[in-house]
Amino acid sequence: MDNRADEQLTSRVIDEAADWLARMHSKNLSDAEKNAWEQWLIQSAEHQRVWKNAELLADQFNRLEPKLAMSVLDRPRELASRRRFLRAVATSLFIPAATWFGVQYYQANQTNFYRTATGERREIILADRSVVVLNTATALNVKFDHLQRLLEHKTGEIFVRTAPDTHESSRPFLVETDNGRMRALGTEFVVRHSDTGTRLSVFEGAVEITTRHGQSRIIVGSGQEVNFTARSIDAITSIQSGAGAWRNGVLYAQGMRLADFTKELARYRPGLLHCNPAVGELRVTGVFRLTETDTVLRLLADTLPVTIDARTRYWVTINPRQ
Numbered sequence: 001m002d003n004r005a006d007e008q009l010t011s012r013v014i015d016e017a018a019d020w021l022a023r024m025h026s027k028n029l030s031d032a033e034k035n036a037w038e039q040w041l042i043q044s045a046e047h048q049r050v051w052k053n054a055e056l057l058a059d060q061f062n063r064l065e066p067k068l069a070m071s072v073l074d075r076p077r078e079l080a081s082r083r084r085f086l087r088a089v090a091t092s093l094f095i096p097a098a099t100w101f102g103v104q105y106y107q108a109n110q111t112n113f114y115r116t117a118t119g120e121r122r123e124i125i126l127a128d129r130s131v132v133v134l135n136t137a138t139a140l141n142v143k144f145d146h147l148q149r150l151l152e153h154k155t156g157e158i159f160v161r162t163a164p165d166t167h168e169s170s171r172p173f174l175v176e177t178d179n180g181r182m183r184a185l186g187t188e189f190v191v192r193h194s195d196t197g198t199r200l201s202v203f204e205g206a207v208e209i210t211t212r213h214g215q216s217r218i219i220v221g222s223g224q225e226v227n228f229t230a231r232s233i234d235a236i237t238s239i240q241s242g243a244g245a246w247r248n249g250v251l252y253a254q255g256m257r258l259a260d261f262t263k264e265l266a267r268y269r270p271g272l273l274h275c276n277p278a279v280g281e282l283r284v285t286g287v288f289r290l291t292e293t294d295t296v297l298r299l300l301a302d303t304l305p306v307t308i309d310a311r312t313r314y315w316v317t318i319n320p321r322q
Contacts, residue, residue, distance in 0.1 A: 016040065017050045038272065042311050051314070115139045116156070119268045119291070121249070129163040130173065135246050136268050136290075144171075151175045157192040159247055160184065162205075179230045180211040185219075190244050201225035201243050209233060242287075251288045251296075258282040258304070262318060269293040271314025278320050279306050 020037055041047055116122050116134045123133045127144055134140060138156025148171050151160070162173045162184045173184040175191055179198040182191065187205025191198060200207060206221045214231035225243065227234045242252025251268075253261055259280030266273040268290045282304050288296045297308045297316065305321045 013046050013050045017047070020051075034272075038311075038315055041315060048312050048314075112142045113140070114142070118270045119293075121246070126163075128165055128167070128173075131159075131161040131163075133159040133247055135159075147171060149173045153177045153191055153193050155193055157190065157246070159188070159190050159244060161188045162186060178212065179228055180209055183208040183210075187222075197227055197229045199225060199227045201239050203239070203244065245287075246290060249290050251290055253284045253286055253288070255283045255285055258284055258300075258306075258318065265290075265293060265296060271312070272316070274317045276317060276319045279304070279318060282306070 020040065041051055114122065114124060114132075114134060116136060116138045118137050121133065121135055123131065125131060126142060126149070128149060130149070132140070132151065135157035138158060139154035140156075140158060141152035141154065143150040143152065146167070146169060149165065151158070151174065153175055158175075160173075160175065164186075165171050165173070175182045175184070177191070177193040177198045179193070182189075182200060185206040185208065187207055188203040189205075189207050190201040190203070192201075193199075200209060200220055202220050202222055202224055204222050206219050208217065208219045209226070209228055210217050211228055211233060212230040216228075216231075216233045218226070218233050218236070220226050220236060223239055224236050225239045226236045241254050245252040251261075251264060256264075257280060259275045259277070261284040262273055262275035265288075284300070284304070286299075288299070297318075300306055300318065301308050301321075306318050307321050308316060309319050310316045
């Protein structure tokens with residue numbers, strides 16, 4: 001194949017990767033679309049090479065405030081111009097020196113918004129000296145004014161250690177999700193927010209929960225945790241062993257179903273990680289480094305009757321050992 005043909009092939013693959021990237025940032029992919037993307041990814045090593053670079057682009061967009069990132073992606077309204085724009089962005093992946101000048105500019109000017117990429121953890125010190133640690137794939141908006149200290153928790157998981165407020169009005173410290181509002185009563189706690197609800201785990205002090213729609217209200221004390229939605233609050237339970245261990249970069253499992261363990265590990269790993277239902281009920285016990293997910297998968301294969309089948313680095317399935 002001559003150089004011109006090579007360039008045409010790369011150009012086409014970049015176009016396709018850019019389209020997939022746009023879909024993933026504009027909506028939740030359906031199962032059919034996910035399958036189509038997986039099939040596209042395994043078609044060739046060229047697809048995988050370009051997609052790996054596209055994921056770098058995705059991580060940078062993830063660091064932008066959602067409205068800003070979406071306005072960038074949505075700016076070209078016509079399909080043709082949108083594709084030209086995305087192709088230009090995707091092509092810039094291969095120009096490291098200049099690619100992210102604009103992104104870095106926006107990051108520097110969005111100091112109230114924080115986001116972590118897949119597998120990343122980040123600690124921030126707020127204006128009142130409170131500490132917040134963002135877990136993997138987490139988005140958080142910080143809004144402090146003369147009336148309140150508010151964290152708008154968009155998605156993911158955070159650890160919070162509140163500090164006494166030195167402001168003259170003694171502002172309440174609040175964490176808000178789609179499901180409701182939590183008011184810290186001098187405390188350390190973890191909030192995990194997903195599409196299915198919010199989970200609060202309190203390590204010190206207490207936190208008051210008010211649901212968004214049902215107006216249910218409850219106080220969760222030290223050593224307790226609870227799940228809640230916009231309309232209801234589940235029964236309070238004791239904190240599970242290893243809760244919050246992610247702050248130290250580890251995943252703690254005590255007799256955890258392999259299916260559940262896989263879902264948790266997948267949060268820290270780019271791409272798709274599946275567990276075959278045939279081995280989903282196997283039990284996992286141990287402490288695993290979240291920065292070494294490949295090593296964790298090898299340990300599973302060494303200690304359980306399973307094999308790790310990787311079609312690509314970004315598409316891995318845990319299957320029964322034959």
